[in-house]
Amino acid sequence: MPRRKESSRQGRNVLVWFRRDLRTSDQTALHFASLDAQARGGAVIGVHVLCPQEIRDHDEAGVKIDLRLRTLRALTDDLAALGIPLVHAVVPRRAQIASELARIAEEGGCAALHFNREYEVNERARDEAVTERLAARGVAVRSYHDHYVIGPGDADDRPPGANGGGVRKPDGAAYTVFTPFQKRWVAMVAERGFEVLPRPRRQEAALPKCPRSETTIPQRIAGCESHVSAAAAAELWPAGEKAAHKRLSRFIEEHLAQYHEARDMPAIDGVSRLSPYLNCGAISPRQCLRSALDAGGGDLGALMSGKGGSSGAAKWIGELIWREFYAHVAYHFPRVCMHRAFKVATDRIAWRDDEGDFERWCAGETGFPIVDAGMRQLRETGWMHNRVRMITAMFLAKDLFIDWRRGEQFFMRHLIDGDLASNNGGWQWAAGTGTDAAPYFRIFNPTSQGRRFDPDGSYVRRYVPELRAVDASAIHAPYEARSPESRRAVNYPKPMVDRSRARERVIRAFKGVRQG
Numbered sequence: 001m002p003r004r005k006e007s008s009r010q011g012r013n014v015l016v017w018f019r020r021d022l023r024t025s026d027q028t029a030l031h032f033a034s035l036d037a038q039a040r041g042g043a044v045i046g047v048h049v050l051c052p053q054e055i056r057d058h059d060e061a062g063v064k065i066d067l068r069l070r071t072l073r074a075l076t077d078d079l080a081a082l083g084i085p086l087v088h089a090v091v092p093r094r095a096q097i098a099s100e101l102a103r104i105a106e107e108g109g110c111a112a113l114h115f116n117r118e119y120e121v122n123e124r125a126r127d128e129a130v131t132e133r134l135a136a137r138g139v140a141v142r143s144y145h146d147h148y149v150i151g152p153g154d155a156d157d158r159p160p161g162a163n164g165g166g167v168r169k170p171d172g173a174a175y176t177v178f179t180p181f182q183k184r185w186v187a188m189v190a191e192r193g194f195e196v197l198p199r200p201r202r203q204e205a206a207l208p209k210c211p212r213s214e215t216t217i218p219q220r221i222a223g224c225e226s227h228v229s230a231a232a233a234a235e236l237w238p239a240g241e242k243a244a245h246k247r248l249s250r251f252i253e254e255h256l257a258q259y260h261e262a263r264d265m266p267a268i269d270g271v272s273r274l275s276p277y278l279n280c281g282a283i284s285p286r287q288c289l290r291s292a293l294d295a296g297g298g299d300l301g302a303l304m305s306g307k308g309g310s311s312g313a314a315k316w317i318g319e320l321i322w323r324e325f326y327a328h329v330a331y332h333f334p335r336v337c338m339h340r341a342f343k344v345a346t347d348r349i350a351w352r353d354d355e356g357d358f359e360r361w362c363a364g365e366t367g368f369p370i371v372d373a374g375m376r377q378l379r380e381t382g383w384m385h386n387r388v389r390m391i392t393a394m395f396l397a398k399d400l401f402i403d404w405r406r407g408e409q410f411f412m413r414h415l416i417d418g419d420l421a422s423n424n425g426g427w428q429w430a431a432g433t434g435t436d437a438a439p440y441f442r443i444f445n446p447t448s449q450g451r452r453f454d455p456d457g458s459y460v461r462r463y464v465p466e467l468r469a470v471d472a473s474a475i476h477a478p479y480e481a482r483s484p485e486s487r488r489a490v491n492y493p494k495p496m497v498d499r500s501r502a503r504e505r506v507i508r509a510f511k512g513v514r515q516g
Helices: 028-040 052-057 062-081 094-107 121-136 178-192 230-236 241-254 256-262 275-280 285-296 300-304 311-332 334-338 344-348 355-363 369-381 386-399 404-414 420-431 446-453 458-463 484-489 499-515
Strands: 013-018 044-050 086-090 110-116 140-144
Touching: 013 028, 013 094, 028 044, 028 110, 028 140, 044 062, 044 094, 052 094, 062 086, 062 230, 062 241, 062 275, 086 094, 094 110, 094 121, 110 121, 121 140, 121 334, 178 300, 178 311, 230 369, 241 256, 241 275, 241 285, 256 285, 256 311, 285 300, 285 311, 300 311, 311 334, 311 420, 334 420, 344 499, 355 369, 355 386, 355 404, 369 386, 369 404, 369 446, 369 458, 386 404, 386 420, 386 446, 386 499, 404 420
Parallel strands: 013 044, 013 110, 044 086, 110 140
Antiparallel strands: none
16 A cells, blocks of 8 residues: 655654554564654554454354454553553444544554555455545555565565565466465565564653553453353463464474374374464464474475475475465455355355254264364364364265355354465365365265374264274274174264265266356
């Protein structure tokens, strides 16, 4: 966004609008706001605006909102140590955000507003409205790429700080296949480099008078109650920048080297579980990338081409790139943010509308143990292992032939790391409707997936107590146990679908829209 003409009537302070960037280190907007305030002889004021309409519109989970609020409380303390106050505001509707920020800027004597960009359709419109409102009052508005290593955008869109301009083909078109996107992303990052910005110095300017708003972060938001208990959430997902870096350090030291081998095994603590922290911005992707490179060999090009360094580090960096790929897809093809399939023809598929089958899937009572374990893990913890996300999503979309959008929404309403672009990309991949998706005729067999990735049944036993006494040889297909007594002893639903018929149904439906 271009810089606006500033009014001499404004004060000398600078406002930083915190959104999905709840940290003080490598925080691009905060970094440049601090420099701006020093140049003006003023001080930085932080602001966070919570809008229930935005939460509802994106089906954000209560457990995710709980982590955000806890992270905000940690951020309040971290900012206070830097001499920066954090103002907290709540507005019912998105359209009120611009006027609320204008009021806070005026009362705080702020000459400029700094924020890091968000890329979804409604968020871009909101930020443009904020820019117009504050510019009309003579407040300079400056925005930055921060949420990704390379933020989506136009080729000439390169504000200070993190890399912008997007990842594009040589002809300027957007990538729709991951492998060439990754190759280009690696080349761009290797050529440009990237900077991990330091935490600002403590500001010595007199503490500015806070505008009239709440300065205490609420414990909860009405209508956004978490399905995970407060005690369990606090234990599973400790909040704040320090907790995020502690988790990153532990992963790098103990699990990164074996990540390429352990990442698909849900019973093993072999993944980073950093996605909730990346989502709320308690840690940055550049910090993650830097740590992985330092541990994995240092040279990004050699590492990702398999010519040196750690295979585990290369595979984990690849997952960071998948996150950026789906963000670019959502930016360049905004229909996927509007409940539309990437492959337009597949919007004509007549999915089944079976509420009973959908509810059994939601409850983890499908009769397929790996599916049920995943759904119960999600409801119990607010998180699900990525391999199991793929299995459960494909089961709903292809075995049950229920609209993938219903599953996408259910995940968003329960995931602590729910991200619109990544969640949508994953669901459309599984359903065969997305960019670079699994072919429509590729359908995971949940039984063989369970046997392959949870061979001794440890993951299933953890979340499906009805099967804890079943031998490993039978746990992924308990009704195929050799002994009739063993089969009768299983207090567990029978498989809810004949998979051979389900496969025929999927292939017939997709062939129909391809030929239509």
